[in-house]
Amino acid sequence: MKLWSDSFTDGGKIPETFGFGKYHPEKHSVFSDNKNPHLAWSDLPPRTRSLVLICHDSDVPSVFDDAEQEGKIVSASLPRIDSYHWVLVDLSPDIQSITAGEFSDGVIKGGKNGPEAPLGTRQGINDYGEGYVDDPEMAGDYFGYDGPYPPWNDEKIHHYHFTLYATDLDRCPVEGIFTATDVLEAIEGHVLETASLTGTYQIYPDAE
Numbered sequence: 001m002k003l004w005s006d007s008f009t010d011g012g013k014i015p016e017t018f019g020f021g022k023y024h025p026e027k028h029s030v031f032s033d034n035k036n037p038h039l040a041w042s043d044l045p046p047r048t049r050s051l052v053l054i055c056h057d058s059d060v061p062s063v064f065d066d067a068e069q070e071g072k073i074v075s076a077s078l079p080r081i082d083s084y085h086w087v088l089v090d091l092s093p094d095i096q097s098i099t100a101g102e103f104s105d106g107v108i109k110g111g112k113n114g115p116e117a118p119l120g121t122r123q124g125i126n127d128y129g130e131g132y133v134d135d136p137e138m139a140g141d142y143f144g145y146d147g148p149y150p151p152w153n154d155e156k157i158h159h160y161h162f163t164l165y166a167t168d169l170d171r172c173p174v175e176g177i178f179t180a181t182d183v184l185e186a187i188e189g190h191v192l193e194t195a196s197l198t199g200t201y202q203i204y205p206d207a208e
Helices: 180-186
Strands: 002-004 021-024 028-031 039-042 050-061 080-091 121-123 158-167 191-201
Touching: 002 158, 002 191, 039 158, 050 180, 080 180
Parallel strands: none
Antiparallel strands: 002 039, 021 028, 050 080, 050 158, 080 121, 158 191
C-alpha cells in the first residue's frame, strides 16, 4: 500500500498554499490559502471496503503560555502533543486520489460545514475549534481539512502526518459530529493496512 502527494515530498516542506497560516514580516503571521494537498494511493489490500484518512501534527506545544507573545519564544525543548487537522471517512476504494483544493480552499471563519463531504465521504471535526473557543469571530465546529498554522514564535519545525487506513468496513461506524479519536476507536480491529506521508511546516523563520 502506497501513499504519495504531488503537493510535497515525503519528509519535505509543505508549501504555504496548503497552510491555514503563513509567515508575514510585519504581522508575524496571516491566514494562508488553506487548500488541502493532493494525495494519491495504490496497492490497496484485496479486502479493502473503505478508506479512512487522518492528518495530525505531532509537534504542538503542550503549554501555550508563551505562544504568539511578543518578545518570547516557544522553546523547541517543550514537551509536544498531537493535534488533528483532518479526519475523513467512507472513502471508496475505487477512488485513487484527492485533488489539491478539492476538500478545502480558503479559511472559513467558524469552520466548514459537515459531516457530509465530496466524493460521498464524511468528515469529522479537527482541533481548530478548541483553539478558537474564546474568539467570537472564529469559534465553531471545524469540519474537514484545515492546514498548518504553528505559533509564529515556535522554534520547532512541525511535522504533519497523513495516514491512510484501508479497512474491511463498508462504512465507518461513527455518527453525527465525530473526532479523529472516535474514528480510531471505531476502526480498531478492522484495519487491513496503513500508509503514511509526512510533511513539515514552520512560520518562525529560524525554526529547526
